Amino acid sequence: MSRIAFLGTGSMNEAILGGLIAAGTDPSQVVATVRRAERAAELAGRHGVVAVAESENPAANPEAVRDAAVVILGVKPVGITDLARSIAPSLAPETVVVSVAAAVSIAQLEAALPAGQPVVRTMPNTPARLGKGVVSVSAGTSTTPEQLARVKSLFEAVGTVVEIPESQVDALSAISGSGPAYAFYLAEAMAAAGAELGLDPELSALLARETVAGAGAMLAEPGADAAALRRAVTSPNGTTERAIAAFDDGGIPAIIATGARAAAARAAEITASLG
Numbered sequence: 001m002s003r004i005a006f007l008g009t010g011s012m013n014e015a016i017l018g019g020l021i022a023a024g025t026d027p028s029q030v031v032a033t034v035r036r037a038e039r040a041a042e043l044a045g046r047h048g049v050v051a052v053a054e055s056e057n058p059a060a061n062p063e064a065v066r067d068a069a070v071v072i073l074g075v076k077p078v079g080i081t082d083l084a085r086s087i088a089p090s091l092a093p094e095t096v097v098v099s100v101a102a103a104v105s106i107a108q109l110e111a112a113l114p115a116g117q118p119v120v121r122t123m124p125n126t127p128a129r130l131g132k133g134v135v136s137v138s139a140g141t142s143t144t145p146e147q148l149a150r151v152k153s154l155f156e157a158v159g160t161v162v163e164i165p166e167s168q169v170d171a172l173s174a175i176s177g178s179g180p181a182y183a184f185y186l187a188e189a190m191a192a193a194g195a196e197l198g199l200d201p202e203l204s205a206l207l208a209r210e211t212v213a214g215a216g217a218m219l220a221e222p223g224a225d226a227a228a229l230r231r232a233v234t235s236p237n238g239t240t241e242r243a244i245a246a247f248d249d250g251g252i253p254a255i256i257a258t259g260a261r262a263a264a265a266r267a268a269e270i271t272a273s274l275g
């Protein structure tokens with residue numbers, strides 16, 4: 001049994017699926033479910049996997065999990081326990097149920113699944129599509145070390161895997177789960193700033209995109225140190241120094257910390273609202 005079932009294949013699950021296929025997973029071993037037929041056709045065309053829409057086959061999810069070694073739940077937090085309950089009768093006892101959802105606790109997942117079902121709570125991010133994701137894993141109460149190792153090795157194909165206690169997932173999510181959006185936000189702000197300085201907006205957007213991407217590639221080099229890389233651009237009494245001083249005066253580090261705290265607090269709020 002080596003099949004992988006992606007249930008709810010939107011932004012996040014497609015990024016993982018695409019990353020796995022690019023890393024050599026056999027598409028015939030992958031099934032993906034979605035709500036709409038057009039989306040299923042899009043996924044099948046793009047990745048060569050079997051994709052089934054719930055609108056065409058109401059049993060798409062229970063059928064997809066039969067004989068799956070790993071099931072990856074990729075729907076929004078509010079729908080995930082209903083989805084877990086709907087597949088529960090079709091799960092083999094050894095099938096590992098993985099959640100990528102923010103804010104949904106292991107206890108909430110386990111309560112919706114058969115007693116003893118192996119569960120792994122993860123927090124991935126979308127660069128997984130390029131094999132450059134960061135994925136945290138936290139084992140459920142019935143998950144064996146071998147089952148956890150299997151999930152880790154699956155995610156190692158799409159990026160860096162870290163094992164953390166569940167108590168740290170909201171904090172990690174506020175940095176690496178949401179983090180790609182912060183980097184894109186920086187690129188958007190840089191593009192707008194260039195246009196305000198008189199650059200053609202399209203040129204400015206290109207400069208911002210390529211610069212953030214190039215800096216990201218440097219950060220991905222072994223042994224990279226963000227502060228050292230920044231210092232190498234910052235000539236004493238030069239232009240960058242003025243920009244960084246203005247960022248510091250404007251409280252940018254504190255603002256980023258405030259944003260991360262808000263993301264983590266929102267996760268806790270969603271967990272509480274799910275009961």
Ligand SMILES: NC(=O)C1=CN([C@@H]2O[C@H](COP(=O)(O)OP(=O)(O)OC[C@H]3O[C@@H](n4cnc5c(N)ncnc54)[C@H](O)[C@@H]3O)[C@@H](O)[C@H]2O)C=CC1
Binds near residue numbers: 007013035061101125
């Ligand atoms: N987007 C991101 O960067 C990240 C998202 N996540 C988590 O991933 C999960 C999904 O988020 P996104 O991918 O952004 O949302 P999304 O809305 O793009 O994807 C969810 C998909 O599930 C489908 N779906 C809903 N119910 C279904 C059902 N019963 N059967 C089959 N398909 C169903 C929806 O049609 C949609 O395509 C969330 O729980 C989120 O917390 C975690 C880390 C990062």
Ligand SMILES: O=C(O)[C@@H]1CCC=N1
Binds near residue numbers: 102173177178
């Ligand atoms: O915004 C969200 O809720 C999800 C979780 C982390 C990234 N996206």
